[in-house]
Amino acid sequence: MGELKLAVPPSAAGERLDRFLAGVEDVGSRAAAERLLGEGKVLVDGVRRPKSHRLLGGEEVELEATPRRESDLVPEEFSLRVAFEDEHLLVVDKPAGVVVHPSAGHARGTLVHGLLGRAIAGGDEGLRPGIVHRLDRNTSGLLVVARSDEAHRRLQQLVRRREVVR
Numbered sequence: 001m002g003e004l005k006l007a008v009p010p011s012a013a014g015e016r017l018d019r020f021l022a023g024v025e026d027v028g029s030r031a032a033a034e035r036l037l038g039e040g041k042v043l044v045d046g047v048r049r050p051k052s053h054r055l056l057g058g059e060e061v062e063l064e065a066t067p068r069r070e071s072d073l074v075p076e077e078f079s080l081r082v083a084f085e086d087e088h089l090l091v092v093d094k095p096a097g098v099v100v101h102p103s104a105g106h107a108r109g110t111l112v113h114g115l116l117g118r119a120i121a122g123g124d125e126g127l128r129p130g131i132v133h134r135l136d137r138n139t140s141g142l143l144v145v146a147r148s149d150e151a152h153r154r155l156q157q158l159v160r161r162r163e164v165v166r
Contacts, residue, residue, distance in 0.1 A: 006061045008044075013057035017042070017049055021063070022160070029156055032124045036063055073102065073127065075116035076109065082118075083142055088151040090118060090130075094143045100134040102127045111143070120145050122152025132156055133166070 004026055012020050021033035021042065036042050037051045041064040044053065084091035092115065099106040102113075112120070112128065120130030123146070130145040132155040144164075146152035158164045 004063050006063075008055050008057055008059045008061055010057040012055050015055050016051065017044065017053040017055060017061075018051035020055055021061070023157075025153065027063070029124060030160075073113060073116060073129075076113040077117075078109075078114045080111070080114050085118075088147055089155070090115065090120065090145045090147065092143050092145060094135050094140060096138050096140040099137050100143065101131050115145060119147050122146035122149045133159055 004024075006024065008020065018030060018033045018037060021027045021036065022030040024033075027033050027036065034051055037049075040048055042048070043062045044055070045059050046062075080095075081093040082090055083093055092111070094100065094111055098114075099110045100112065102108075102110050112131065115130070122130050123132075130147060130152060132144060132146060132152060135141050135143055144155060146155055155164075
């Protein structure tokens with residue numbers, strides 16, 4: 001994406017820097033905001049600030065966004081029940097015992113691996129395409145998965161504003 005300059009609106013006064021950045025469409029998530037801050041790629045009025053920095057409103061925020069990390073995950077075949085599906089999202093019934101996305105000790109056999117062939121997408125983390133929320137390994141239940149960056153961004157906003165009832 002390159003460099004982006006933003007004027008902090010007065011309505012953002014008092015907001016934490018990481019939360020403000022998470023709401024920026026080109027950043028998209030709190031994890032992405034924290035990664036940019038941790039890599040020193042965000043300046044507030046020309047100065048690096050910590051993620052907990054409280055904005056005053058009126059500052060200029062500059063950020064250098066890095067290209068999305070590509071995934072090298074390989075789809076795996078396993079049976080999953082899809083409760084709902086359209087061009088924007090999937091609602092899948094995650095069985096107990098299945099890990100949602102790859103992590104330490106879980107490089108294969110995750111829900112993400114099983115869904116890769118179903119056009120899941122969105123988010124900035126290559127190991128978690130489409131994943132907006134998760135369920136613990138031993139918990140079964142419905143999981144909403146995005147199929148595009150736009151759907152992922154909108155679902156994240158709904159979850160962040162607590163407009164999704166789980």
